[in-house]
Amino acid sequence: MPTESANQLCLRGSIYTLIDDPFLQAQEDCAVQYEDGLIIIRDGTIEAVGDYASLRGRLSADCELRHYPDALLLPGFIDAHIHYPQVEIIGSFGAQLLEWLQKYTFPAEANFRDPAHARRIADFFVAELLRNGTTSASVFCTSAPGSVDAIFAAAQQVNMQMLAGKMMMDSHAPANLLDSAQASYDDSKTLIERWHGRGRCLYTISPRFALTSSREQLELAGALLRDYGDVRLQSHISENHAEVARAKELFPERANYTDIYDHYGLLNARAIYGHGIHLSEGELRRFYETGAKIAHCPTSNFFIGSGLFDIARVRDAARPVTVGLGTDVGGGTSFSMLRTMSAAYQMAQLRGISLPAAHLYYLAALGSAQSLGIAGEVGSLQAGYAADVIVLDPRATPLLRLRADVADSLDELLFALMICADDRAVAATYVAGELVYERA
Ligand code: GUN
Ligand code: ZN
Numbered sequence: 368m369p370t371e372s373a374n375q376l377c378l379r380g381s382i383y384t385l386i387d388d389p390f391l392q393a394q395e396d397c398a399v400q401y402e403d404g405l406i407i408i409r410d411g412t413i414e415a416v417g418d419y420a421s422l423r424g425r426l427s428a429d430c431e432l433r434h435y436p437d438a439l440l441l442p443g444f445i446d447a448h449i450h451y452p453q454v455e456i457i458g459s460f461g462a463q464l465l466e467w468l469q470k471y472t473f474p475a476e477a478n479f480r481d482p483a484h485a486r487r488i489a490d491f492f493v494a495e496l497l498r499n500g501t502t503s504a505s506v507f508c509t510s511a512p513g514s515v516d517a518i519f520a521a522a523q524q525v526n527m528q529m530l531a532g533k534m535m536m537d538s539h540a541p542a543n544l545l546d547s548a549q550a551s552y553d554d555s556k557t558l559i560e561r562w563h564g565r566g567r568c569l570y571t572i573s574p575r576f577a578l579t580s581s582r583e584q585l586e587l588a589g590a591l592l593r594d595y596g597d598v599r600l601q602s603h604i605s606e607n608h609a610e611v612a613r614a615k616e617l618f619p620e621r622a623n624y625t626d627i628y629d630h631y632g633l634l635n636a637r638a639i640y641g642h643g644i645h646l647s648e649g650e651l652r653r654f655y656e657t658g659a660k661i662a663h664c665p666t667s668n669f670f671i672g673s674g675l676f677d678i679a680r681v682r683d684a685a686r687p688v689t690v691g692l693g694t695d696v697g698g699g700t701s702f703s704m705l706r707t708m709s710a711a712y713q714m715a716q717l718r719g720i721s722l723p724a725a726h727l728y729y730l731a732a733l734g735s736a737q738s739l740g741i742a743g744e745v746g747s748l749q750a751g752y753a754a755d756v757i758v759l760d761p762r763a764t765p766l767l768r769l770r771a772d773v774a775d776s777l778d779e780l781l782f783a784l785m786i787c788a789d790d791r792a793v794a795a796t797y798v799a800g801e802l803v804y805e806r807a
Contacts, residue, residue, distance in 0.1 A: 375427045376408040376800050378756060379419055380435035383781060384442055384748035385729045388737070390682045398725045399748075400777055406440060408754040411526075411799035416748050435758050438794055439781070441728070442748050443502025443755035444704035445735035448601070448641045448662035448693025450507040451492040451518055451531075452476045452485075457697040463672050464607035467698070475697075476534075477543045479509040485517035493521040497804040499702040500793040502755035503528040503746075505601055505639065505662070505693070505739050507573055510534045510546045512554045516561075519568045525803045526566065528753070530599060530739055532573035533558055537584045540575075548583040552591065559595055567753075567799070569599060569741070576603040577614045577627045589632030599637045599740055601662075602628065605650070606642035607673045625650035634659045639738050641695060642667075643681065643688075644674040655686040660738040663730065665710035667695035678711070679720045691738030692730040703789045704731045712786065724782040754800035759784065763792040 382404030387397040405422040407414040407430075415422055426432065452475060459471040479485045496504055508514040508531055515533050522529035535551040536544060546554070555572060563570035574580050574588045592600050605611055605624050614624045621627045625646065628634050636658030643661040646654070654661065663676050681688050693699070694707050701707065708727040715722045736746025745753050761784050762768040770787065774780040784792060796804035 374409060375430040376754075377426060377430050377432045378406045378408070378435065378440055378797070379432060380404065380438045380440045380758065381777065382406065382416060382440045382748060383728070383777065384416075385725065385733045386747055386749060388734070389723070389725045389729050391684055391687060394723065394725050397729065402777070404440065406748060406754070406756060408800040411754055411801070413748060413750055413752045413754050415750055435794070437760070437762065439759040439761060440748070441757050441759060442732045442746055443757050443796065443798070444500050444731050445691065445739065445741075445746055446496065446501050446504040446694050446704060447639060447691030447735040447738050448664055449504050449696050449699070451489060452479050452507075452509045452514060453697030454488060454492055454495070455697075458700060459697070463609070465609055465613070467671055472697070473541050473544055476509040477541065479514040480511045480543070482513040482517065485511070485514045486521070489517040489521035492518070493525060493527065495702050497525065497527070497796045497798070498793065499704065499790045500757040500759070500796055501702065501704055502757070502796065502798050503736070503739070503741065504530065505571060505599070506531040507601065508533055510536050510544050510551070512558060515558050519562045519565070522568060523566050526799050526801065527803070528567040528569070528741065528745060528755070530569045530571045530741075532571040532601070535572070535574040535584055535588055536579040538579055538581050540579050548581055548587050551584055552587040555591055559591070559598055563595070563598055570595075571599040571601050573600070574602050574633070576610070577618060577624065578610060585627070585631035585633065592635070592637065593632060599639065600633060601639050601641070602633070604628070604640040604643050605645040606668070607671070608645065611645055623647065623650055625653050629653060629657070637740055639691065641693060642673065642676070644668060644676045651681060651688055652686050654688045660689045660691060662691050662693040662738065663711060664693040664695035664699055665714045666700045666707055667698035668714065669710060670700050671698050675714055675717050677718050678715050678722070679718065689734070689738050690730065691735030693735075701789065705785055705788045705792065707731070708785045724778055724785060727785055728781065754797060756797040757793060758795040759788075759792050760794040760806075761792065763788065763794075767792065
């Protein structure tokens with residue numbers, strides 16, 4: 368809830384932010400840190416970021432200064448892929464993707480035809496994001512248009528940047544979730560006109576995946592993406608071997624899974640696809656050529672047993688596909704982007720790559736922002752950006768305290784924090800300069 372009244376709000380503490388992509392540029396040119404730093408905020412926007420000593424002269428008479436002497440100030444995390452209707456089925460036992468969808472996901476999503484249920488879960492979901500330091504997210508709803516109204520309304524209450532859209536699915540799913548190609552087009556259009564650009568809401572066209580859409584529906588999703596030059600698109604691709612085989616069976620005329628989406632005009636710089644674990648070299652090249660992005664969702668990939676995303680291959684500098692980080696709750700096992708970064712590190716380890724802290728903090732904020740077409744506004748702490756800021760407590764638990772006390776550098780501290788911490792380390796969350804969550 369909005370609590371601020373001062374025109375100028377200033378946050379003092381240790382600042383750490385990425386300003387460029389450490390997968391492609393020298394790390395020292397990408398990470399910015401101020402041991403005793405200051406963020407000057409006016410009207411929800413960052414006015415200046417720097418050393419406290421050099422910026423203190425710019426504090427205005429009406430400034431409200433909040434000092435977090437033992438904490439880290441970071442840009443809010445950005446979850447590039449998450450399903451709000453799946454929160455109640457998080458941690459469901461024993462199935463791989465296609466069975467997991469049938470057994471747990473579809474029944475849970477059917478409940479969202481009830482607007483009261485949708486709003487109750489949407490409110491819980493937004494609060495849980497903020498409690499975890501996530502200030503923007505790209506969210507799948509269900510095929511019920513009311514599920515989209517519920518999530519945008521919940522986000523608007525806290526002025527949070529929210530990307531979301533109605534799930535388009537007209538084939539191979541239970542009847543109580545199916546739309547039709549035309550109805551999904553009409554409903555999406557109505558929702559775009561209602562929500563896109565309203566406050567900080569951004570509409571995202573959301574065909575579930577090729578397995579649950581007819582050719583006609585994919586065609587119409589492409590028409591929406593063409594007609595509305597500023598809306599985004601999200602879907603899923605190449606998460607699981609059985610899914611890839613089924614996509615080939617359903618669309619035998621297409622060269623590969625990526626070619627299905629490409630054929631219908633769904634592969635461009637405004638599109639992001641969850642997972643992409645099993646994409647071929649040719650498919651990755653097509654992602655690079657079209658500017659389409661991938662949301663890497665490691666806790667989900669471990670939990671559903673989908674496979675090991677090869678981040679070094681996907682980000683190969685010869686044709687780097689842009690990647691953001693997603694929790695994929697309820698396939699994913701945590702709302703915490705810290706835990707998700709830890710899982711991404713561990714998955715890369717299993718591929719023989721040790722990702723430095725800067726790469727993981729990049730993925731969780733700036734990388735996700737670049738993947739969702741919202742870089743330049745959020746994902747970094749720089750003048751002109753929205754003041755979406757989180758306060759992390761590196762001594763939030765006895766173990767973290769013990770570990771932090773022997774860390775020799777900020778880099779070491781950030782790394783251990785990312786590996787060992789979770790929501791308990793989030794001391795406060797600011798959205799557009801307003802305190803929207805504070806740990807008890
Ligand atoms: N593929 C299609 N739908 C889904 C979903 O809801 N979750 C995951 N993890 N993969 C999907
Ligand atoms: Zn997903």
